[in-house]
C-alpha cells in the first residue's frame with residue numbers, strides 16, 4: 040500500500056530526522072527473533088511503510104491523531120527480541136520504535152520504585168540502579184537488548200520471577216497514550232501487561248525495585264532429567280525461595296558441549312542435565328540455600344560444581360541462544 044507523499048510530509052513535520060523510510064532500514068522492522076512460516080507471509084505485509092522514533096508522549100499523541108485520520112495502522116516496537124510477531128506489522132503502516140525514550144525519570148528510594156521511559160534496556164536500568172545500591176527485581180535473559188516496555192507488553196517471566204514475580208507483579212503504574220490519542224495514567228495491569236501494545240503505547244512505567252544484595256549461583260548435574268525434576272521439587276520445598284532456577288535438559292547440555300569455546304574443559308558429563316540454583320539476599324539466606332543444595336546433591340549422589348563453573352553459568356544467563364550454532368533445537372527452561 041505505502042504512504043502518500045503528503046503523509047510522509049506530515050510525519051516528517053512531527054518527527055524530523057527520526058522518521059525512517061529507507062528500504063533497508065524498514066526491512067529491519069519486518070521481523071523479530073522468531074521465524075514465521077512462509078504461508079503466513081503471503082497473508083500479511085510485514086514491512087512497515089515507515090518507522091518513527093518518538094522522544095515524547097506528545098509526539099505519540101500527534102501520531103495517533105494522524106493514524107486515526109489517515110487510517111494507517113501503528114505497531115509499537117522495542118528491541119524486537121520477542122519471537123511472537125507482536126512487534127511486526129500485519130498490514131504495513133507505521134512502526135513506532137520506542138528505543139529513544141530510554142530515560143530513568145525518578146527513583147523513589149524510600150518506597151523502592153523507579154519510573155522509566157519504556158525504551159530503556161533492562162541491563163542499562165540495572166546498571167544505573169546498582170550504582171545507587173538498588174536493583175531490578177526480575178528481568179529477561181534478553182536483558183542486554185530487550186526494553187522495559189517490550190517486556191511489560193509481553194507479560195514477561197524471567198530471571199528473578201521465581202522470587203519476585205512476573206513483570207505484571209512488578210509494575211506499579213503506567214502512562215499510556217490510548218488509540219484515541221488520550222494520555223492516561225493507570226495501574227490497570229490487565230489492560231497494559233501482556234497485551235502486546237494493542238491497547239495503547241506505554242510512555243512511562245513505574246516498577247518495583249529492591250536493594251542490591253549478594254547473589255550466588257550453585258550448579259549441579261544429573262544423569263537423568265527426572266532426577267533433576269525431583270531435586271528441583273526438594274529444593275523448592277526445603278530451602279529458602281531461590282531468586283531463579285535455570286534447568287537445562289541433557290540434549291541442551293550435549294549441544295552446549297558441541298559449541299564450547301572456553302579455554303577450559305567442558306565440565307559436565309555427556310548426556311547429563313544441569314540446574315543452576317541462584318540465591319540472593321542476606322549471607323544467612325545464601326548460606327541456608329547452599330546447605331539445601333548440598334544436602335540434595337548428596338542425597339541424589341550427584342556432583343555440585345565449584346564456584347568457577349557456577350559463575351560461568353551465571354554469566355551465561357544472557358546468552359541462551361549461543362548453542363543455536365550447534366543445532367536447530369533450543370530447549371532451555373527457567374523458573
Ligand SMILES: Cc1cc2nc3c(=O)[nH]c(=O)nc-3n(C[C@H](O)[C@H](O)[C@H](O)COP(=O)(O)OP(=O)(O)OC[C@H]3O[C@@H](n4cnc5c(N)ncnc54)[C@H](O)[C@@H]3O)c2cc1C
Pocket residue numbers: 071072114115116117118119120121122124125126137157158178179180181184185186187188189190191192193194195196197198234235236237239240241242357358359360
Ligand atoms: C535470547 C532471548 C532470551 C529471552 N529471554 C526471555 C525471558 O527470560 N523471559 C521472557 O519473558 N521473554 C524472554 N525473551 C523474549 C523477549 O526478549 C522478551 O519478551 C522481551 O522483553 C521483549 O522486549 P523487546 O524490547 O524486544 O520487545 P519487542 O519484541 O520489540 O516487542 C514485544 C511486544 O511489546 C510491544 N511493545 C514494545 N514496546 C511497547 C510500548 N512502549 N508500548 C506498548 N507496547 C509495546 C510490541 O508491539 C510487541 O507486541 C527472550 C528472547 C530472546 C531472544
